[in-house]
Amino acid sequence: MDGTDGARGTGPTMAAVAREAGVSVPTVSKVVNGRLGVAPETRRRVALAARRLGYARPTAPDPVARRPLVELVTGGLDRPGTAAVLQAVERAASGRGFGLLVSVVPPPERWRDATPDWLPQPRRRPAGGLLFHVRGLPPRVYGRLLEHGTRFVMVDPETAPPDEVPWVATANRLAGAQAADHLLALGHRRIAVLTGPDGSPADRARVAGLRARLAGAGVAVPNALVRPGEPGRGSARRAVGELLARIDGRPTAVFVSSDTLAAAVLLEAAARGVRVPDELSVVAFGEPSPDWACAPALTTVCRPVAELAAEALALLLDGAVRAQQGPHWVELPPVLRLGSSTSPPAEAHLGEAARR
Structure with a gap:
């Protein structure tokens, strides 16, 4: 899963930089990998912390680090059930040969006046696509994702997305x-x-x-x-x-x-x-x-968290084939x-x- 250093050595880790800067490990990962979705002041604080600690982004070859990525976008790591979903998605992604990148996005009420800047740009999308574990997305965000041809699946949303968006949910x-x-x-x-x-x-x-x-x-x-x-x-x-x-x-x-x-x-x-x-x-x-x-x-x-994760990943990675077989949404029975x-x-x- 993204958020740990690709090649472990004796130098400082991303976790050490995160503690020094007072941010999460996924935020440090975004900064050192040049991803969007980090406020300028936070980006500056992370950069200063990395410089103070002498952190250097690992460059040694690592088969795991070279794996294609799937990104899990969540509304907060402290949300009920998020930890279980994260672990289940990581296991399912690893079983398909993918690594996992985790992004935490602001609450939807902060998206009202503008399109969120954390949305992935066409050249920065992970190869495997995006899994959204959020309550739902505003219509213009769905529109932006579909307009750019972003491959994504909603995981257990509280509100059903538009018809053209694939999703899996609890029944x-x-x-x-x-x-x-x-x-x-x-x-x-x-x-x-x-x-x-x-x-x-x-x-x-x-x-x-x-x-x-x-x-x-x-x-x-x-x-x-x-x-x-x-x-x-x-x-x-x-x-x-x-x-x-x-x-x-x-x-x-x-x-x-x-x-x-x-x-x-x-x-x-x-x-x-x-x-x-x-x-x-x-x-x-x-x-x-x-x-x-x-x-x-x-x-x-x-x-059914494990089943939701596996089904969402299947929809994401096998979407073209699955779309020909029937509806691209699935409800799974609870336990x-x-x-x-x-x-x-x-x-x-x-x-x-x-x-x-």
Whole structure:
């Protein structure tokens, strides 16, 4: 993966330069390799740090360094699931004989007034193309990429791209249905939903899948039990608190549709003395993050990260052939990973005790 020196010696590494300049390793990689997408002041700081440390770009022959590259463009290395996607893409690219370059781009709200300067120029595109792991791109960015003939694939976007853009994604409606099946099998009938903070089409699809599967079993989810998880953990906790404070039928389970909100559910339940899973079962969508490294382990409907990476790379590298075989978008089924945050509702336990 790009971001480490091609030939290791006794001199300073890119990581040392990154620490000295107070930037990330991918940023140092961009500067020393003459790539765009770095602010002038940051570029100057990296250059000064490299000079102070005596860093020299490796020139020794290295078969790995000469491999063609695929570039993974992400909205931030601290985004939920990004580390898992990065590792999966790196493994898939290596299996196809490609190296990996990682770029971190600013949030979309900073692209409103101008075309982003980080977009690859025709002569600077990696040979393998680009994989975008971002929530989505503005229409003019899609237009710029298509206009220049850039080969790229969107990886699990929250919003479906234009028809001519290839993409792979989690089957979000199925994710909601899987959560519903699990809770129904445990005996839950009062099920609340905490939606994602941005109300994206992917988030709405997960909620729709849950409600449709529950409706098929004769279980309704009243609008009063569906709460948006606004940005920020405090807002999410308030939404959970409102659900747990209900006196007219408190939910026995909650489906958390966004992987950024599960920690808030557990924290608010603990603060109110509501035991998980004895008094509240929790099913989350996404990937476990450091925030979730607590008891109980969450039952999670997980993105099929390895499969997404492999399929995206196949679309990228075999696009011309794949386009003749059918649509250039693919939805892959999620995987239910059982934890200890779900169990039958409390009344089921009481009924069983009474029968004894």
